[in-house]
Amino acid sequence: xxxxxxxxxxxxxxxxxxxxxxxxxxxxxxxxxxxxxxxxxxxxxxxxxxxxxxxxxxxxxxxxxxxxxxxxxxxxxxxxxxxxxxxxxxxxxxxxxxxxxxxxxxxxxxxxxxxxxxxxxxxxxxxxxxxxxxxxxxxxxxxxxxxxxxxxxxxxxxxxxxxxxxxxxxxxxxxxxxxxxxxxxxxxxxxxxxxxxxxxxxxxxxxxxxxxxxxxxxxxxxxxxxxxxxxxxx
Amino acid sequence: xxxxxxxxxxxxxxxxxxxxxxxxxxxxxxxxxxxxxxxxxxxxxxxxxxxxxxxxxxxxxxxxxxxxxxxxxxxxxxxxxxxxxxxxxxxxxxxxxxxxxxxxxxxxxxxxxxxxxxxxxxxxxxxxxxxxxxxxxxxxxxxxxxxxxxxxxxxxxxxxxxxxxxxxxxxxxxxxxxxxxxxxxxxxxxxxxxxxxxxxxxxxxxxxxxxxxxxxxxxxxxxxxxxxxxxxxx
DNA sequence: AAAGTTTTAGGACATATGTCCTTCCCAACG
DNA sequence: CGTTGGGAAGGACATATGTCCTAAAACTTT
Numbered sequence: 389x390x391x392x393x394x395x396x397x398x399x400x401x402x403x404x405x406x407x408x409x410x411x412x413x414x415x416x417x418x419x420x421x422x423x424x425x426x427x428x429x430x431x432x433x434x435x436x437x438x439x440x441x442x443x444x445x446x447x448x449x450x451x452x453x454x455x456x457x458x459x460x461x462x463x464x465x466x467x468x469x470x471x472x473x474x475x476x477x478x479x480x481x482x483x484x485x486x487x488x489x490x491x492x493x494x495x496x497x498x499x500x501x502x503x504x505x506x507x508x509x510x511x512x513x514x515x516x517x518x519x520x521x522x523x524x525x526x527x528x529x530x531x532x533x534x535x536x537x538x539x540x541x542x543x544x545x546x547x548x549x550x551x552x553x554x555x556x557x558x559x560x561x562x563x564x565x566x567x568x569x570x571x572x573x574x575x576x577x578x579x580x581x582x583x584x585x586x587x588x589x590x591x592x593x594x595x596x597x598x599x600x601x602x603x604x605x606x607x608x609x610x611x612x613x614x615x616x617x618x619x620x621x622x
Numbered sequence: 623x624x625x626x627x628x629x630x631x632x633x634x635x636x637x638x639x640x641x642x643x644x645x646x647x648x649x650x651x652x653x654x655x656x657x658x659x660x661x662x663x664x665x666x667x668x669x670x671x672x673x674x675x676x677x678x679x680x681x682x683x684x685x686x687x688x689x690x691x692x693x694x695x696x697x698x699x700x701x702x703x704x705x706x707x708x709x710x711x712x713x714x715x716x717x718x719x720x721x722x723x724x725x726x727x728x729x730x731x732x733x734x735x736x737x738x739x740x741x742x743x744x745x746x747x748x749x750x751x752x753x754x755x756x757x758x759x760x761x762x763x764x765x766x767x768x769x770x771x772x773x774x775x776x777x778x779x780x781x782x783x784x785x786x787x788x789x790x791x792x793x794x795x796x797x798x799x800x801x802x803x804x805x806x807x808x809x810x811x812x813x814x815x816x817x818x819x820x821x822x823x824x825x826x827x828x829x830x831x832x833x834x835x836x837x838x839x840x841x842x843x844x845x846x847x848x849x850x851x852x853x854x855x856x
Numbered sequence: 857a858a859a860g861t862t863t864t865a866g867g868a869c870a871t872a873t874g875t876c877c878t879t880c881c882c883a884a885c886g
Numbered sequence: 887c888g889t890t891g892g893g894a895a896g897g898a899c900a901t902a903t904g905t906c907c908t909a910a911a912a913c914t915t916t
Contacts, residue, residue: 772901772902772903773902773903774902811904812903812904812905814903814904814905814906815902815903815904818902818903833911833912
């Protein structure tokens, strides 16, 4: 992690994502721009809270490790998104671990300044309400989906979300094998079982296994299997 | 459902739960007190939103029915709690169905007035932020817990939460059999499987099956099995 | 009290998923 | 060019859970 002293870049992000309207002017001097490399941890579960982060570049992985050591990936995030909002509101330690998947830029604001200057700033409160309710929705449908459907269905939904969203024509319809472990942890199953499910989907002709990646062969069929629900979307 | 025209009772609730501070004075004339009987539905998933409700008396069951018809109970609520908050913030239809488990009193405020008089009212915004982040916490740990642990562990946690919280000495440590189906739906499993698990816990001497109810025999043992996590707490 | 009806527990079997371990493939390295 | 190490896929087996159905119990109605 390193701080980026680049006022112009900060300004650029503020404009792109329309951040200024939600912040109190008094806060502006206290914004810091941080950069994280691939694999770096932004915060670890159990850390005491102290910053609110705005993700403005790159991709984050949010996950949680159980006392038994099992990892559960909760989500991937792309700009604009917020980290540490719940912790800020509740004044609690971080619940999850946040890792940079690519090079990541985040605008950080120390809670101290937020409390001092913006605890009654309506636009920020409304912004937080919005972000948090959205997170609640995702979490809520995720819970139902996980409890109600088997891994096969969840993986179908996952494949559809991950393989066709990036706009990357090359990888369209393909999932790199190296991401399979992540996928398993995100879906909440074991790597072994995911493999079994892929094997089954192969037999059905929905996907095909190649060296290094898995290719979607029948998008419509997967979508039907997933009940047309894109639970892992964004 | 019927409206209660009892200004004094309304006042009484407002004081007991310190509701006035979070509301804008302009709103006060628009508060309505509703009463629901056991089994009545307050709202059904898919309903268009229109009221924000404050639960001030009785017990609510929040549940969700999947397209396939499976029911998943998300929580039980007791005063003071809020219903329709997420829907109010997002302007979306109700996600879940809300049913009165006992006789229930709720203070209702139509979204129209909230928007008109309180959309910038900081105390309300803060109150909502608080309530919603708390709901997020519950949902979040619920998700992890469900994905990471088998039914036996979840049921142990459930038993501890439900059997020892009410302060009702008579039922302390006991779970009425008639609630078993609810319990299964709350835990996210089938009634059949729950029975199997109870049988197993019996063999271990942790609980005992009697006519009409299940009795906890070894609270400490259950707590250990549940990893000391009380996921269903309130 | 007898007959029917609903509620509740459990049997039988199939499917879903986890754990552990082995095999195979490929790359790095001597 | 063989050796070794690591990662990825899959086999074998155990456990967890779902579905459908049956048996027993309790409760209603006549």
